[in-house]
Amino acid sequence: MQQIKVGIDAGGSLVKIAYQDNKRMQYKKYQLTELDQAMTWLKMISPGLKVALTGGRAEFIQKKHFSDALIIPEFQATCVGALTFLAEEGKKINEPFLLINIGTGTSWHLVNRDKYERILGSGIGGGAFTGLGSLLTSVDEYHKLTQLAVEGEKGNIDLLVKDIYELAEAPINGNLTAANFAKGKKVQHSDADRMAALANMVAETLALLTMQAARIHQVKNAVFVGSALVGNPALRNRLEFYFNMVGLSHRFLLNGEYCGAMGAYSFI
Known part of the structure; x- marks a missing residue:
């Protein structure tokens, strides 16, 4: 055998x-x-x-x-695995690049051929999405929380740029967040709205940290992996929105959680 x-x-x-x-x-x-x-x-x-x-x-x-x-x-192990999957999936990427592993928390790695260095870490990730989500709603099961996030509207609880510039033209995209969860109890909102706002807050935080790391290390490409992206279209879509907006090249690996x-x- x-x-x-x-x-x-x-x-x-x-x-x-x-x-x-x-x-x-x-x-x-x-x-x-x-x-x-x-x-x-x-x-x-x-x-x-x-x-x-x-x-x-x-x-x-x-x-x-x-x-x-x-x-x-x-x-x-994470960096070697990511390089293996990139090769298997035929996804060519210019090095160096940032590898962002969104698990319970999030880690950023600078990868350049066979050299890799962890450059940043954050407690914001899948654990915050699930844990804070269970506090904000009556749900504590991950897949139900991800479904709520898809169904909700973050603008029902987030203060948006267009809310501030109500009668004037906003200097930036009006749908961007001016302040997370700022409308609070002053307006009516649902569990789904709270989860949509939470998914957006996690994505915004990770996107801002990624963009800062990319600027510091003069990197133009990012690869995202990790279990928090699996079955979580709201988080992934918001990440794609922010990176498309700033022009940072990015990829999601099919088996990235492994x-x-x-x-x-x-x-x-």
């Missing part, structure tokens, strides 16, 4: 797995609460796995499940 190689990325919310089966790469993900179930399943598919681990819970998994596993630094797992797999 052929020995199976497995890359595992165990982060703050999810456990992501990359492995080869019948000469094809396969990808699976589990909630962190399902960690033991996921590791039991892996041990069942092959008795002699070769495992590489990355992420915040890599050492925990090594001690409890795979004592011989390699541990790959998280940022290194960059860490794929990067770890590459070291076996």
Whole structure:
């Protein structure tokens, strides 16, 4: 029986797995609460796995499940995985470029061929979207929150530029946000409106930080990866809106949420 190689990325919310089966790469993900179930399943598919681990819970998994596993630094695994997926998807990009990994939080990496450096981090990401979303609404399930964000209208709770320049021509796009959530309880709004405003606030924050990093490092291209983009069209659409507006070239990788797992797999 052929020995199976497995890359595992165990982060703050999810456990992501990359492995080869019948000469094809396969990808699976589990909630962190399902960690033991996921590791039991892996041990069942092959008795002699070769495992590489990355992420915040890599050492925990090594001690409890795979004592011989390699541990790959998280940022290194993410960048290597992103370069692998770029090549697989045939997406050519001029280097250097920014790699933005939107997971529970968000990290920015400057990638230049085989060199990569983490240059920035933020607590704004998928964790803020889900956690703050559960406080703003009566919903705590991620996919329901993403659906609400699509259905809502951020202008029902955000103060927009056109609200300020009500009787005059605005000097910038009137639909841009002047102040997030500024209308507060003074107006009627729904759970969907609050989630639309939240998705926009996350996207605005990440876009501004990305544009500043791109200017500082003189980079014209950005690649976005991470689990917070999966099944979250409101967040992705708002990011695209801002980058199209300023002319920053950007790409979203199809399997971008598995960059860490794929990067770890590459070291076996």
